[in-house]
Amino acid sequence: MKKVWRIRRGMQWFRGLQQLPYFWRTARRLDRDGFDQRHGTDTSRLMRTRAAAGYLVNRYETAGTDAIERAIGGVGVDLSRFTFLDLGCGKGKPLLLAAGHPFRCLIGVDISAPCLAIARRNVERCGLGGRIELVHTDVTEYEAPAGPLFIYLFNPFPARILGLVLDRLVARLVREREPIAIVYMNPEHADVIDRSGCFRCVSDLPGEASPYERTLVYVSTDPCGTAGH
Numbered sequence: 216m217k218k219v220w221r222i223r224r225g226m227q228w229f230r231g232l233q234q235l236p237y238f239w240r241t242a243r244r245l246d247r248d249g250f251d252q253r254h255g256t257d258t259s260r261l262m263r264t265r266a267a268a269g270y271l272v273n274r275y276e277t278a279g280t281d282a283i284e285r286a287i288g289g290v291g292v293d294l295s296r297f298t299f300l301d302l303g304c305g306k307g308k309p310l311l312l313a314a315g316h317p318f319r320c321l322i323g324v325d326i327s328a329p330c331l332a333i334a335r336r337n338v339e340r341c342g343l344g345g346r347i348e349l350v351h352t353d354v355t356e357y358e359a360p361a362g363p364l365f366i367y368l369f370n371p372f373p374a375r376i377l378g379l380v381l382d383r384l385v386a387r388l389v390r391e392r393e394p395i396a397i398v399y400m401n402p403e404h405a406d407v408i409d410r411s412g413c414f415r416c417v418s419d420l421p422g423e424a425s426p427y428e429r430t431l432v433y434v435s436t437d438p439c440g441t442a443g444h
């Protein structure tokens with residue numbers, strides 16, 4: 216048993232080592248975009264993230280300012296009707312940028328307490344404590360507020376969790392008939408959204424600074440109740 220555990224640890228350590236160049240390049244690229252220097256925040260540094268029970272979940276990483284702004288601007292809806300909801304919000308960079316747009320409210324949800332603690336500090340540093348709400352929970356247990364939703368995803372979950380999130384969104388669409396837009400950056404599991412049958416992809420934005428910033432923009436479709444985007 217001890218031997219299996221040691222082999223597993225060894226493999227984890229080796230995989231971590233293999234990812235170091237990617238971590239380093241990404242942190243350097245994000246550093247160069249100057250967001251943290253301008254705002255005194257900590258968003259560029261990548262971080263391994265865990266649930267309260269201790270298991271690893273998709274790690275924290277984020278995108279460049281330009282890519283996030285392009286994604287928010289690429290949806291083409293009246294933002295003032297929508298709640299911006301970052302599912303797997305990490306340290307909160309998209310929320311901080313979304314606060315510069317006329318969203319009705321801004322909410323971030325994350326499973327990692329250390330990540331959210333940094334997000335809280337970032338929000339305070341930017342003087343946005345009264346505007347941004349941060350929720351510490353597993354996204355599969357989160358109930359979004361009523362009204363139109365603008366959901367931001369930066370490849371936060373594996374396909375199974377994304378499927379559970381989509382099931383909830385579809386049930387909500389059928390029940391409430393309020394529009395939902397989804398911005399999905401680094402869309403590794405786009406097939407999960409396509410399969411739901413309730414969202415239409417309206418734009419495919421290439422990742423200009425990095426292929427990981429490719430973004431698909433979806434809006435909910437009429438049979439699921441999206442009158443008046």
Ligand SMILES: C[S@@+](CC[C@H](N)C(=O)[O-])C[C@H]1O[C@@H](n2cnc3c(N)ncnc32)[C@H](O)[C@@H]1O
Binds near residue numbers: 265276304305352
């Ligand atoms: C790739 S990061 C994206 C961070 C942020 N959206 C951004 O773009 O800057 C993914 C985040 O999802 C969070 N996450 C992973 N699984 C989760 C779950 N089941 N519930 C809530 N958050 C989760 C991780 O803790 C991590 O901070």
